[in-house]
Amino acid sequence: MSGLAIQSVTKRFGDFNAVDDVSLSVPHGTFVCLLGPSGCGKTTLLRMIAGLEEPTAGAILLDGADITGVPTHKRSFGMVFQSLALFPHLSVGDNIAYALRIRGAPKDEQKKRADELLKLVHLPGFADRPVAKLSGGQRQRVAIARALALSPKLFLLDEPMSALDAKLRESMQVELRQLQQRLGITTIVVTHDQREAMTMADLVVVMGEGRIRQAAAPIEIYRKPADAFVADFIGSTNLLQASADSAGRATILGSAVAGLALPSGVAKASVSIRPEDVRLGAPGSGAVDGTVTFVRDLGATIETYVETAGTTIVAVTTPRERVDVAAGDKVGVILPAESCVVVKS
Amino acid sequence: MKREPPKTLADYTPLFFPAVMLIVFFVIPFSTMIAVSFFRRDPAGFYKPDFVFDNYARFLSLFFANILGFSLMLAVLVAIVCVVVAFPFTYLLTKQSRKVQTIWLVCLLSVLSLSEVIIGFAWSTLFSRTAGITNLAVWLGLMDKPVALLPSFGVVLTGMVYQALPYTILVLYPALVRLDPTLTEAARTLGSSPVRAFLNVVLPALRNTVVATLIMVFVFALGSYLLPQLLGRPQHWTLSVHITDQAIYQSNMPFAAAMAVFLVLISLALVGLTLLAGRRENAL
């Protein structure tokens, strides 16, 4: 089988299961984002793939070969660290050529490869600069170039953008994705930023408490979150309690929602509806009525907070479809059934 | 790379040379010294192996009780003077620019590394009749003719403070440089003068550091072996001087060893106290 396979991998630190029975298969050439809050085990999983941590149980296979016990320095994966870990005593060029140098490659070959990679990350002519003189974005690119020096089978990145400011981070995400597509290299990025994951990944793996909560394409994760944790973590959402009435229809906040049904045999569930899917109308026009408590006009979007029966529902609209309401107004909240996703709570 | 426990014998190899050196040339000599403290003196050689308590018994005389009392008193005095001068000085030093700090640290290290012989020589020159400070007084018309100010207790104390002051500053420096500056700034915004902020905020915050430094300087001063001899009279000789004297000039190694063991016990007890004080500080 071509690609990376993680089979029932567990990592225990004392009594704590940092990674708990995780299985995942990553086809060759895929861009994967391990996404989750801090402490969810995503970095530990990445470090086990790199060989920097030893799994307590389970196996890691690459192209069908078991690499679980192979030491890091014999795996030859490219890795970018959160701190970037550029060698402060070496120049940019020597940092990039490090892997070649310790393998005894001739000087001119080292230089050629370094120049090649610098061009790839849009930093031509930087080879002789000291690392300390680089900006945050430049350091980022050098770290990426260095990790790619040996054309590795697997490209691993641990929160690579965390040191960059928001604007630079967005453009680097696009750049990294384009680079990965050009090289066709299997890439795994650890991040806690869902926008980053949505931007770059073919496959988003949402982790929580050491387990995989959902692994799917970004849009599927967004549209069909598997459970309340995923729904809440990916983007913002309205999580509403739903129950089945005697007729089998789903009711939310005491009112039946036409066209929505809970799975048979389920009396109570959570329903996730994205703020941009919630619409507001005149009182009585929607499933429930409520009172506007706050309007946040962000220019590009407008967020309206509506309180209904003790629950706050957020609706997001664009200025064009603006509903002219102010705090204190009574409104009807429309919850289109096709946008409601029943999730495990 | 993770820190991991050594697994194979090969993992221990880096430890081999340091361990052998430290055991053979520190632990064994130290043990030898303890053993010798129970031996008998041999006027013809170094010692005769034996197991007697004479050396310790001799130490318990009034004469040596006086020496011990004087040594402790002198060391306490040096420690207090040094900390009283060094604490505000170091505090102000940490407020200076990096460059000024670096220059001061270089100078302090240079003085600290000076041989006790040179410090003794320098102060005995400074207080001598021919080249001493009194010549300056004569030149200014304050005195008729230059006089020698030593040997005297005051000069011994001055010399030892000179030796211990850079040490004190360098011991205090890390604690003071890491002191949160917002602490005094907060006090200042509440209306304290800089001096009051220093006395009411900085000093209490570092109470344990001050205690630990006092003890460290005290042990350091206990170790002074030449200055009392070069700058003072025989009654100003400390335990360290007597140990040297007994070992080298009186050829009584066993007695010197017994005194040294005693000195170790005092020092260890005090260093232990320092560690305790340090731990309490960290717990806060």
Place this chain on the structure above:
Amino acid sequence: MTGTILRRLGFFAVALFMALPLIVVAGVSVNEKQDLTFPPVGFSLSWYGQIFADPEWRRALISSLLLAVSAAAIAVAIALPLAWFLWRRIAPWANIFQLLGVAPFILPPVITALGLLTFWATSGLYGQPWTAAISHGIFFVTLPLVTLSLGFASIDRALVEAASTMGADDRTVLRTVVLPLILPYLVSGYAFAFVLSLNEYIVAYMTVGFTVETLPIKIFNALRYGYTPTMAAVSIFFVAIAAIVFGLIGRFGDIRKLLGAMGG
């Protein structure tokens, strides 16, 4: 305003106190005649020439330099693998060796000196010149041990991990990453041990005092047989060496960090 003046005055007082004896010694060292007078009568640098010209002073200088060079090397040779091991491995019991390495510096020096005296006397090697080098190496092992421990602590472990992901084994990591990064700390540790060994009196005196004359021993002996301006010249020479060595560390390294200004 008064605060600034008071602060300046305080700095000046401490500086004067630190410098005064050295100023007097410097003055004495340039006397024209063989007298210890201050202010100096006449001006002559011939006493500095004496350090190198006079065979006895020259021999003492060479002994001191040889001792300091080899003692500092021994101290570093002990401290480097020990500090590396403590950084690389989880072995709490190995901290006992760190304690042993620091002990000679914390305890009154006369204790280490007497311990080594009894040891060399018992082993029958008393008076051999090389015993002083080992004795000083042990006595000053604290200095490189402290600077190197600081150096290792300042290495981001991700650097080592990065090297290993690029194919470096333990030994290659040590050679290409760890050693270059701790080199400044190694040099500082060596320099500290060198300068202190150069100035050390009691351990040298107790171990080889009757067979080898180092400069501090020579000054002490000269003190007892009468003062000469050469002693003053040697003292100033020593102050200069220390100032140059520490000045270089201050110029090219971070002396504030070495003295615990950050981390620790």
